[in-house]
Amino acid sequence: MTAQAAQQDTKSEDNPLDRLSTLLRDDMVRVNEKILTHMQADVALIPQLAGYLIASGGKRIRPLLTLAATMLSGGDMNRAYGLAASVEFIHTATLLHDDVVDGSLARRGKDTANLVFGNQASVLVGDFLFSRAFQLMVKDGSLEILRILSDASAIISQGEVKQLATTNNLQTTMNDYIEVISAKTAALFAAACEIGPVIAGQDLSAQIALRDYGLNLGIAFQIADDVLDYNADQKKLGKTIGDDFREGKMTAPILLALENATPPERSFWQRTIGQKQQNDDDLMQAMEILERHNALHKGLEMARTYGKKSVTALHNIKGGTQNEPLAAALSGLVEFSINRGY
């Protein structure tokens, strides 16, 4: 099965993400209420812009993780709603700032918020949502959760800055790349999960197990996302293809293709990524080189390695099988995150 086919065969209705959403449907209704209530502000532009992005059909994986981790740990779901909204606000704030930083034009098949409302509003509404996230945490009142999410936020921004430093930089190593995605993506997955056992007042081992589940899931998720960026069929799913290539991002596919690159291939990457000199047909050529090195397939294999660590961590939760359907959905979510076509 090609990498492309692998990333599409889970597009059916019945996938682990849908199962997770179904198991937590009523709870997600409450989270969405919290999100809607707390994105309100006196200045109309704030709910307009925030609502534009939040209503645009994101997968809501992070708040689902907070809900699932809380339920699995036997924690108070009423506390989880506000905190799940807080996690989604942090995520939304980083998306708004990311799209400004990358100059992105499309997200989830729609024009980006920066394109519709301008970079200025996107930066400032991101700041607003970030502040709101902390207000929600303060309202909950757990210093430990405030620590987890403020640490995650600091790590996310460090990862984003490191990504900036590796962009267009052919010296970037696979290790640099894993550091970047662990920070910019996986840290929030980890924090979203870690909150659950903290709400439930469980011991540190439960916290570590769910954090490790989230961290490795997040790494697998991001590698798969970076493979997806070169996956030709995703265009119909509303994403532009080759964004990472055009932006000179050093992601798994290019790093894997560079490992055994021929001199002409190396020159190609040097020109297109290192020196930012790209012609119209360069993306096509980049994809041919990736294909020659089986780089998308290898990328998904890398993702699976982290996926396995994630599932192992989940099995390490003591008494984690008290809610078998939920544990099964979380376990299935790992493979789904890797093979998803969107």
Place this chain on the structure above:
Amino acid sequence: MTAQAAQQDTKSEDNPLDRLSTLLRDDMVRVNEKILTHMQADVALIPQLAGYLIASGGKRIRPLLTLAATMLSGGDMNRAYGLAASVEFIHTATLLHDDVVDGSLARRGKDTANLVFGNQASVLVGDFLFSRAFQLMVKDGSLEILRILSDASAIISQGEVKQLATTNNLQTTMNDYIEVISAKTAALFAAACEIGPVIAGQDLSAQIALRDYGLNLGIAFQIADDVLDYNADQKKLGKTIGDDFREGKMTAPILLALENATPPERSFWQRTIGQKQQNDDDLMQAMEILERHNALHKGLEMARTYGKKSVTALHNIKGGTQNEPLAAALSGLVEFSINRGY
């Protein structure tokens, strides 16, 4: 005395800000150590960029306020150091994002960080400093202080978005303007002061008195800043003149000149601010119109009205005279903030 002269006659060495800095010199050393320690990160670009702005000679008014309010309230100064650094980080983060949003080229007589390091890095390092601020608060461990500063942060970003909505908008009222500056500037002044009595465990009346001192000081400070933007002699102090005019910001001077504007004057503002059509000599003409309406002078009078409220609030602190030199410096700071030449 002209508005211009009024804003310059406090440029001497012995001013209330210097007196406050002298009274709190040893404490500020400790705050600066905290700032230097906590702006460090694995990615070199972060301390480089943060250090560029933080070392560029800001007045450090906000951390000084936290120190002064804590000392005046008899609070633990060791706690104040980290929290004062937190306040300065929030301020620095908003400056970084502001300069990106405004496309500013100069601050404090130097090229802006966005000009030197790029908009992308400025946005992300702003996010980092904001996260660091919350990490410092969590380390301190007071939920009440976390509430005060997360509320202030949310209000600041709302003020910034509202400012965006009033920019180039001739329908903006004086009330809108006061709302904008109360949020974008005065909220952090207020929070910086309010922290002091909270550290000291004082009652709500002390909290309210110092918050009101900071809030009204902040409003006065910002009105004076907006007058200063049209004050011809500041150029030599490293600021460009007329930034607000070029950016179409509806600040006190223009709003005051609009109150009794003649039809040709109104047409002038309509073209230059409302329709963003500015020629080289328009700033000169704008300043002539402001002069004709005595708008800079009236602006400083407005600032003084808020300054008086600030001093009154200071007098409302029960037992506030236990440290007479400090109380005198805080009182003097109000008039200084209005008349400063920088």
